[in-house]
Amino acid sequence: MTVMHTPTSTGAPSGLDLIRREQSRQVADAHATWNDPAQQQRAQQIAESLRQPGAFLLLLGMGASHHANSAALAAYRSVGISALALSLDEALSMPLPPNAAQVTLLVSQSGESGELRTFLKQSGTDLGPTFGLSLSPESYLVRQLPSLVAAGGSEVGFAATRSYLLTLVLHGLILRAYSPDSAHTDLPALDGEALDLSRFGQVRSMVFAGSGALAGLAAMAALGTIELGRFPALHYDLGQLRHGPLELLSPETSIVLLRRSDETDYERQTAESILKAAQAAGCPSLSLVAEVSAPPLGLLTAPLKLCLPVQQLVIDLALQRVERVGEPVRSSKVTR
Structure with a gap:
């Protein structure tokens, strides 16, 4: 496309x-x-x-x-x-x-x-x-x-x-x-990364998922995808995705998982089971992992570190589909 x-x-x-x-x-x-x-x-x-x-x-x-x-x-x-x-x-x-x-x-x-x-x-x-x-x-x-x-x-x-x-x-x-x-903590490194989204060019819907703090960033990614790309996007807590929504998996639906390098056994096993189901369904998938070691801001570190990569992912998805990205048709910046 x-x-x-x-x-x-x-x-x-x-x-x-x-x-x-x-x-x-x-x-x-x-x-x-x-x-x-x-x-x-x-x-x-x-x-x-x-x-x-x-x-x-x-x-x-x-x-x-x-x-x-x-x-x-x-x-x-x-x-x-x-x-x-x-x-x-x-x-x-x-x-x-x-x-x-x-x-x-x-x-x-x-x-x-x-x-x-x-x-x-x-x-x-x-x-x-x-x-x-x-x-x-x-x-x-x-x-x-x-x-x-x-x-x-x-x-x-x-x-x-x-x-x-x-x-x-x-x-x-x-x-x-x-x-x-x-008290003396500084912000973690804030930077983005280039992602290859060529396999997402033909998908017609997106699913974003993450656990804990990253569930909030997954929700932001889904909202941005709808706003800029004008195509359906859902967000789930990681575990909730396993309870029924896996039925929507297909080659026309893509899944993006937001993860931490220090995720718990439960989170790792849940993510692996979702990725396995996605592979079996021919569903394009992507895992974005925040490298976290002794996080200075605790559980806020992962969404801070993944914020910029997720931004770019959402914009790139929109650029594949919309001619005038960022120019709303039915919405406004401030909803009064």
Whole structure:
């Protein structure tokens, strides 16, 4: 399958140009955010709230922000924080009972989503300590709540690339502030890799899967594939994929597994059984493995290290299929 990509007739940056600009500065912005004393101080404030007796962490977001929260969830739990990640839609439809010990993080790269505004208006004074995480320093969210704000300003490109990485970094700041063992930790290496996707050119649907923190990145990959490539993509926790969904395997469906080099026996055996089933079905498959040894940020390290390769994978899949990648037909960057 070959798709021609033409520049915009107005000479304005194309959607793909905007995405690539975000990608080109995301690593620099990640390090600027990580080393910003103001953000470190705010992270200490959030960490202090999480140290209070009975503290419970609720992570709320929509779209890519929710998937970044899901990726961070395992890392919070691994340092002893009771934590839950919900979409704002679920929080609005099925509110949790009031809990004075609840610490809420509202996460939105734009700080302007409609669900975010509705949640804050409906919640009133029922919330305990509440903070924001955003990329947009002038946004509604940052005006309403004490917030961690990543470097570089709002993301302009349609699909989440830079914003997803920076949201993970903001979570990392909180984890570093909370855990004394991570006080002098630096970010892991953030880089991409070239992938041969020629065997994926004819597939008509994608499945992404990962365990724990990587399940959140798998969800982000599926969302990006739908947004940019405009073809079906599903995401599953690794084990859930074995409970029925293997029936969709065929030469026209591709599976991408996101894995860690230090995966548990359960995770390794589960991945191997899925790959065996994929091979028997003639299903193109790919494993992306994060090399992790004594991870400085615990379970957040793997999604940080695989973030850029997954970004490029999603964009390359879209380039095989769509002429004007990054130029939405029915959606917008900020869903108000």
